Amino acid sequence: MTLGITLDSLSLGYARGPVLREVDLTVRPGEVLVIVGASGSGKSTLLRALAGLLTPHGGRVLAGGEEVTGTSRERAMVFQDDGLLPWRTVRRNVELPLRIRGLPRGERRTVAQEWLARVGLEGHEDRLPRELSGGMRQRVQLARALAGAPRAVLMDEPFGALDAQTRAGMQALLLDVLRDTRATIVFVTHDVDEALLLADRVVVLGSGGVRTTIEVPGPRDPAADRAELREKILKEL
Ligand SMILES: Nc1ncnc2c1ncn2[C@@H]1O[C@H](COP(=O)(O)OP(=O)(O)OP(=O)(O)O)[C@@H](O)[C@H]1O
Ligand SMILES: [Mg+2]
Numbered sequence: 273m274t275l276g277i278t279l280d281s282l283s284l285g286y287a288r289g290p291v292l293r294e295v296d297l298t299v300r301p302g303e304v305l306v307i308v309g310a311s312g313s314g315k316s317t318l319l320r321a322l323a324g325l326l327t328p329h330g331g332r333v334l335a336g337g338e339e340v341t342g343t344s345r346e347r348a349m350v351f352q353d354d355g356l357l358p359w360r361t362v363r364r365n366v367e368l369p370l371r372i373r374g375l376p377r378g379e380r381r382t383v384a385q386e387w388l389a390r391v392g393l394e395g396h397e398d399r400l401p402r403e404l405s406g407g408m409r410q411r412v413q414l415a416r417a418l419a420g421a422p423r424a425v426l427m428d429e430p431f432g433a434l435d436a437q438t439r440a441g442m443q444a445l446l447l448d449v450l451r452d453t454r455a456t457i458v459f460v461t462h463d464v465d466e467a468l469l470l471a472d473r474v475v476v477l478g479s480g481g482v483r484t485t486i487e488v489p490g491p492r493d494p495a496a497d498r499a500e501l502r503e504k505i506l507k508e509l
Contacts, residue, residue: 274301274302274423274424274454274455274456275301275335275336275346275347275423275424275455275456276298276299276300276301276335276336276337276456277298277299277322277333277334277335277424277456277458278297278298278299278333278334279295279296279297279298279322279331279332279333280296280331280332280333280334281294281295281296281330281331281332282294282295282296282297282321282328282330282331282332282333283295283328283329283330283331284314284317284318284321284326284328284329285317285329286317290329290480291314291317291480292314292317292318292477292480292481293480293481294330294331294481295318295331295481295482297475297482297485299424299456299458300456300472301456302454302455302456303456303457303472303473304450304457304459304470304471304472304473305456305457305458305459305471305472305473305474305475306459306460306461306466306467306470306471306473306474306475307319307458307459307460307461307474307475307477308460308461308462308464308467308474308475308476308477308505308509309476309477309478309483309509310478310509311462313477313478314477314480315428315460315477316352316428316460318477319349319426319427319428319458319460321333321340322335322340322347322424322426322458323343323347323349323426324340324341324342324343324344324347325343325349335347335424336423345369345372345373345420345422346422346423346424347422347423347424347425347426348369348416348417348418348420348422348424348425348426349417349425349426349427349428350410350413350414350417350425350426350427350428350430351413351428352428352429352432352460354401354409354413355413356401356409356412356413356416357401358400358401358402359400360400360401361397361398361399361400362388362393362396362397362398362399362400362401362404362412363381363384363385363388363397363398365401365412365416366384366387366388366412366415366416366419367380367381367384367419368416369416369417369419369420369422370383370384370419370420372420373420373421383419384397384415384419385397387415387416387418387419388412388415390415390445391411391412391414391415391442391445392411392438392441393408393411393412393415396408405433406433407433407434407435407438409433410430410431410432410433410434411434411438411442413430414427414430414442414445414446418449418453421453422455423455423456424455424456424457424458425455425456425457425458426458427457427458427459427460428460429460429461429462430442430459431443431461431466432461432462439466440494443466443469443470446470447470447492457470459471464502464505464506464509465498465502467505468488468498468501468502468505469492469494470492471488472487472488472490473485473486473487473488474486474488474501474505476505476508476509478508478509483508484504484508486501486504486505488501
């Protein structure tokens with residue numbers, strides 16, 4: 273149950289002015305599309321539009337062929353800065369999408385617990401977000417996004433706050449989840465190595481649009497030699 277996403281001549285911006293102009297891009301169903309680009313190039317802005325949180329200045333976003341006009345549980349978002357509800361415990365944050373899906377209480381608890389264990393947060397269920405480190409909060413967001421079994425996951429630098437070891441663990445978890453669910457992923461990072469590890473394609477944003485798109489041949493292998501692709505991306509950044 274994957275979801276294709278099409279950006280059709282999409283222009284985005286804020287009251288102060290435009291950020292991206294007439295972007296055409298297709299995210300294939302089940303694809304991992306990684307977006308890189310300098311700070312301020314519009315990566316978060318683009319993800320917000322895909323989530324349905326930002327109305328385009330022009331053009332459209334289509335998800336599964338239908339125009340995106342608002343948020344949907346089919347498209348889960350992991351925010352760059354905290355997206356957790358501060359007054360809810362870790363457990364109740366992760367249960368939220370399950371509640372929206374109408375799962376009964378007992379089942380919600382089981383599924384939430386499974387995901388919290390997978391992101392390494394067992395024992396922290398009853399804490400409030402403010403009682404966690406930044407990296408732990410990012411992991412709660414990841415658990416919450418995946419627990420809802422969305423067809424697409426939009427991830428804005430989700431591993432940015434993690435130490436190298438935890439980060440490698442989360443990347444492995446994400447690849448694992450992808451094998452299970454085949455969800456479509458749009459993933460923003462400023463780490464080129466992370467981009468090359470996760471991506472089927474890397475899109476470089478800059479100067480108000482897509483600078484270049486680079487196919488990353490499989491299989492995903494942390495040991496694969498990506499030096500040439502790495503150079504190519506760094507040159508465009
Ligand atoms: N809520 C907002 N209101 C007005 N302007 C905004 C808003 N959010 C972002 N911008 C502007 O839009 C441009 C793109 O910002 P965006 O957050 O999308 O960049 P980014 O590529 O995600 O950067 P970073 O790598 O630092 O996260 C910037 O010039 C920024 O100042
Ligand atoms: Mg950003």
